[in-house]
Amino acid sequence: MKWLQSREQRELVEQIKASRVRLYRLAFAWCHDTVLADDLAQETLARGLSRLEQLRDSARLMSWLFAILNRCWIDHLRGRRNDLDDDALAELPSDLPGPDGHAERQQTVNRVRAAIAELPLGQRQVVTLVDLEDFSYAEVAEILSIPIGTVMSRLCRARASLRELLAEPAMAPRRLRSVR
Amino acid sequence: MNDERDFSDERLNAFVDNQLGAEDCEEILAAVATNVELGQRLCALRSAKELVRHAYGNVPAARRRLNRQVPVWGGALAASVALIVGVLAGWLGHHATTSVKPPGLSAAWAGGVFATEPARILIHLDSAKAEQMDAALDLAEAYLAKVGSAQVEIIANHRGLDLLRARTTPYAGRIAELKVHHARVGFVACGQTMARLQRVGEDVTLVPEAAVTRTAIEHVAERVQEGWTYLKI
Numbered sequence: 001m002k003w004l005q006s007r008e009q010r011e012l013v014e015q016i017k018a019s020r021v022r023l024y025r026l027a028f029a030w031c032h033d034t035v036l037a038d039d040l041a042q043e044t045l046a047r048g049l050s051r052l053e054q055l056r057d058s059a060r061l062m063s064w065l066f067a068i069l070n071r072c073w074i075d076h077l078r079g080r081r082n083d084l085d086d087d088a089l090a091e092l093p094s095d096l097p098g099p100d101g102h103a104e105r106q107q108t109v110n111r112v113r114a115a116i117a118e119l120p121l122g123q124r125q126v127v128t129l130v131d132l133e134d135f136s137y138a139e140v141a142e143i144l145s146i147p148i149g150t151v152m153s154r155l156c157r158a159r160a161s162l163r164e165l166l167a168e169p170a171m172a173p174r175r176l177r178s179v180r
Numbered sequence: 181m182n183d184e185r186d187f188s189d190e191r192l193n194a195f196v197d198n199q200l201g202a203e204d205c206e207e208i209l210a211a212v213a214t215n216v217e218l219g220q221r222l223c224a225l226r227s228a229k230e231l232v233r234h235a236y237g238n239v240p241a242a243r244r245r246l247n248r249q250v251p252v253w254g255g256a257l258a259a260s261v262a263l264i265v266g267v268l269a270g271w272l273g274h275h276a277t278t279s280v281k282p283p284g285l286s287a288a289w290a291g292g293v294f295a296t297e298p299a300r301i302l303i304h305l306d307s308a309k310a311e312q313m314d315a316a317l318d319l320a321e322a323y324l325a326k327v328g329s330a331q332v333e334i335i336a337n338h339r340g341l342d343l344l345r346a347r348t349t350p351y352a353g354r355i356a357e358l359k360v361h362h363a364r365v366g367f368v369a370c371g372q373t374m375a376r377l378q379r380v381g382e383d384v385t386l387v388p389e390a391a392v393t394r395t396a397i398e399h400v401a402e403r404v405q406e407g408w409t410y411l412k413i
Contacts (some may be wrong), residue, residue: 013405017398028239038242045397046304050410111295112235130197131232155197156189159228166231 008058015061016048022133023069029128030073032117040076044069063135067143070125115165123158126151187211187218196225206252215374239362299323300331300408307413310350313343318413324362337370337396344369344390352387359389365412
């Protein structure tokens with residue numbers, strides 16, 4: 001029982017509990033579905049807590065948790081489409097709901113979320129891990145189990161696409177869909 | 181200097197994301213002083229980054245699934261069941277030995293939980309499927325029968341709460357019997373799940389043996405922190 005009761009162990013559990021908000025936010029950025037994002041965050045916490053003994057380096061707790069989140073997300077997608085290999089998953093086109101179009105004060109937020117929703121899954125994951133969570137490219141590569149060069153190329157394509165999408169003055173009519 | 185080669189988008193992104201070494205950063209900063217187009221490209225990349233941050237600075241509140249019909253994560257479920265089967269096989273079969281290491285548990289966990297100290301097991305149920313309710317109760321019963329001093333708790337949330345709801349549980353008698361025979365068994369309901377059900381008019385009266393905690397996930401975290409072994413059905 002010593003291992004479980006160590007200060008490090010207690011701190012890890014506290015950090016895992018505190019990470020729920022971050023996990024939910026990123027899951028929401030990936031799926032734009034508040035129920036699914038909550039499920040993904042909850043499952044990540046449950047898996048993390050039950051597999052804590054597998055964590056080799058406590059300093060890398062967050063990247064370990066986000067890797068679990070990625071696994072949960074892929075499991076979810078594969079549950080819907082069991083014919084997808086890794087490459088097909090990364091290029092999976094968006095079927096995400098668009099943002100709420102009637103809240104004017106949220107206009108910028110909605111436009112950016114709509115643009116993010118347009119990105120293929122692999123690009124969406126990379127850009128949100130880098131921009132929202134401040135992970136290094138090496139950490140993102142580890143979380144998503146892809147080469148660092150792929151992280152960089154996906155990030156380039158993602159930001160280029162965002163720039164184009166956000167420059168479109170008339171993007172709203174096509175992309176404003178109802179919110180789940 | 182060939183800007184297209186030396187200041188590729190990938191390199192500029194790395195600059196914006198603080199992924200370059202000091203030397204590379206200095207080179208880019210020096211070039212920006214004389215290269216307006218480069219400055220504009222950097223500005224556009226920074227702007228894209230800031231917009232993404234802004235877009236998810238405040239996300240909508242999480243909505244909990246009330247009726248999770250089919251487990252989304254089949255692999256996790258299978259792994260959990262396999263873990264429990266492994267625990268039962270390993271633990272019940274080799275109780276007398278102190279060096280037993282049930283499949284799926286690390287030496288650290290096994291050494292702590294399965295040695296001389298009383299086992300403290302937290303079983304997490306979030307499904308109303310009969311076989312999963314059965315598995316949770318079977319595990320609790322088997323453990324308590326084998327180790328009289330063991331402390332076992334079943335924590336129920338989401339649809340798993342049905343196990344502890346007076347109107348929905350098929351196992352009220354079994355729960356009562358367990359409690360009569362084992363003072364150290366506990367049944368805990370997730371208060372958050374109860375509140376959600378109440379909001380939609382559901383009767384959430386619990387069996388008398390059940391206690392209520394604020395949220396299941398916090399309860400799990402606290403128990404793990406206290407040294408309990410956590411098993412998800």
